[in-house]
Amino acid sequence: MANFNLRKAEPKDVPDILRLIKELAKYEEMEDQVILTEKDLLEDGFGDHPFYHCVVADVLAEHQKVEGYSVIGFAMYYFTYDPWIGKLLYLEDFYVMKEYRGFGIGSEILKTLSDTAVTNRCSSMHFIVAESNKASIDFYKRRGASDLSLQEGWRLFRIDKENLLKMSAEE
């Protein structure tokens, strides 16, 4: 197979991006956590100050394995900042549909992202992986990624909206 095309996402890709986000969440057994809508994705990704960027992989009609879908993989990323070393690229989501794995599409997406990172003078690409996702951890470690949680003891913390509201109201 392997006739696929990687390109910057356009507004018309939003329904496919949401579909793939939900497929990835399902793979992580977190499908019910996705509350993002197409409207959010459109507003947040294609306005004057986008919160995220996306690349999508699409295949030609004659290579479609799954009825009706030409967009079969994507990666969502944005730029972050480390006050010690400067700009970084953060990989939020990265997914290729099951039927299209093993053709180098994932590797090609990662190559494009790394290229984007280097071109934008980012010193590093960061992302999180669930420790139970052995396949992904191996995939990334094979490409030279290090596990900061294990090596340096970093723990990701979060405050959700309810507590954010409480905190913001404190004087």
Add this chain to the structure above:
Amino acid sequence: MDFTIRAATLEDCKDISRMILELAEHEKVSDQVKITQRDLEQDGFSKNPFFHGIIAEVPEHHKSREGHTKVGYSLYFYTYSSWKGRAVYMEDLYVMPEFRGKGIGKALMSKVSQLGLAAGCTQLNFTVLDWNKSSLDFYLKQGCWDVTSDLGYHCMRCEGDALEHLAQGDL
């Protein structure tokens, strides 16, 4: 003690740079800080900033032993959750040791929460080192939860040679 919390300006970069180094020196890794005051000015105060800053300032009569009135800061930027949408990431939170225990850290974090909520964010994320017991306790008391512990998410990094090789498509 009287203090004010306000948005950082270009003129604050000198003090932000000083405090970044103080924090790094405290962790005995100040040689890892590559970002200069000039970098901060360019990266945080141009048309498309990569981060935003908040400063905690005390009146002249409360200045530090070395004569500083800018005694704490927070650096944050906007990120995106493919499940929940807009989020805010608090990259740094620091209060000079002689000004701790007066609610300045909490006030800085409260400001970040307010700004995040105003921008439509539903989450505040940040990382903490697992040995930093006092910080871990502080954050847990604010209603944060440990995503690394609870969901098993590990922070991963791909940098330097590994990033370059990935960009070139080497495996």
